[in-house]
Amino acid sequence: MADAYIYDHVRTPRGRGKADGSLHEVTALALATVPLKALKDRNNLPEDSVDDVILGVVDPVGEAGSDIARFAALKAGLGEAVPGVQISRFCASGLDAVNFAAAQVMSGQHELVIGGGAESMSRVGIGASGGAWPMDPSMAVPAYFMPQGVSADLIATKYGFSRDDVDAYAVQSQQRAAKSWEEGRFDKSIVPVKDINGLTILAKDEHMRPSTTMQSLAQLQPSFTMMAQMGGFDGVALQSHPEIERVNYVHHAGNSSGIVDGAGAVLLGSKEAGAKYGLKPRAKIRAFANVGSEPAMMLTGPVDVTEKLFARSGMKKSDIDLFELNEAFASVVLRYIQAFDIDNAKINVNGGAIALGHPLGATGAMILGTVLDELERTNKSTALVTLCIGGGMGTATIIERV
Secondary structure, three states: OOOOEEEEEEEOOOEEOOOOOOOOOOOHHHHHHHHHHHHHHHOOOOOOOOOEEEEEOOOOOHHHOOOHHHHHHHHOOOOOOOOEEEEOEOEOHHHHHHHHHHHHHHOOOOOEEEEEEEEEOOOOOOOOOOOHHHHOHHHHOOOOOOOHHHHHHHHHHHHOOOHHHHHHHHHHHHHHHHHHHHOOOOHHHEOOEEOOOOOEEEOOOOOOOOOOOHHHHHOOOOOOHHHHHHOOHHHHHHHHOOOOOOOOOOOOHHHEOOOEEEEEEEEEEOHHHHHHHOOOOOEEEEEEEEEEOOOOOOOOHHHHHHHHHHHHHOOOHHHOOEEEEOOOEHHHHHHHHHHHOOOHHHEOOOOOHHHHOOOOOOHHHHHHHHHHHHHHHHOOOEEEEEEEEOOOEEEEEEEEEO
C-alpha cells in the first residue's frame, strides 16, 4: 500500500458563531472556498491537478448543502475536472475527510486529494439537519439519548472530575491559546478571510478570552442542570449508569467548546504526485481508525478508538510525542489524560476548542494541522489526533513527520 503524504494545510481564523461574529456575513460556500484557494495558490497547483475534494459538513442544509465541496472547488479555481463530496461523522467529519483522502491515495486510486471541512454555525444553526437520533423514540430510548452536555457531566461524575478540575483545564486552554498567538505559532497556517474588495474581515481567532481566571469562571452557573431536570435527561443518565447516585453538573460555556465559524483543508498525495508538482512532504499518515462507543456516555470514544488504533498499528503511547484531542468539553480531555496517564505537557499544547472554538465539520482537519505545525516547531516526530463524536463514536489518526 502506498504512503499518503501531507504536503500542506491551512485554515481560516475562527469567528464567533453568532450574528455579531466577524464571519456571519460570509456564506458557507465562501468560507469553504478560502482554504481550498489558499492551497492551490500556495502550492502553485495547476487546474485539474487535484483528484478529489472531501469536506466535512455536519449540518449540510440550506446554503451549506447541495455538495458544497464540489462548488467550493469550482469557486476556488481548482478546475472543472475536480469533483467534491461532503461527509458527516458529526464532530470528527473534518478528520475523517482527511482520512478518506489519505485512503484514496494509499489505495492507489487517486494521486492528489484535499480533505478538510467547513461549518458556518452562525448562518446554519447547530442541529439544523435534524435526525432520528434525538427525535425517534425507537432510537432515542434504547440508545439513552441525552444532550452532549449532560453526557459530559456524566463523564465528570463517573470519573471523579470536580468543578475546579474542569475550570482549571479551561483556564489552561485559554492561556495556551493566547500564548500560541502571541508567539506566532499559528501564523504560517492561518489564511485571513477577505471580502470581495480584498479587505480583511478576520485574521485572528476571535472566540478567545485570555483574561479568563478561576474566579471569573466561578461566576458561571452550570449550563445543563435545568435541561437535564426539565427534559428528564437526569433520569436517563442515572438509568444508563445506575452505579451513579446523582449527576454532578459542572460544565458551562466557559469550560465547553465554543460555537464558531471556520474552515480548514489538508493537501495529501502520493510520492509521485509530490515529485510531479514540486511539493515537499511534511508528514505522512501512519494509521487511522474509527470505532463505536457507548451511546449514553457518548464522549469517551477517543479512549476506545486510541486503544483500537494502537492495537491495529502496533504502536503504543510511548511512540507518540504529542496528542491533540478536541476539547468538546473539559471532562472529555481529562478522562483521556486519566485513561492513558498522559503528561499534560504533551496534549493540546496550543490550547483547543474551549478557547478557540469548534466549527464542527472543520475542527478535525484544523487540529491535525495545528499539531503538525507543533511537531515542526519543536522538532518532534509523531502525533495522535482524535475527537469524540455524537452518538458514541471516536476517530483517531497518527501522523509522522518525514
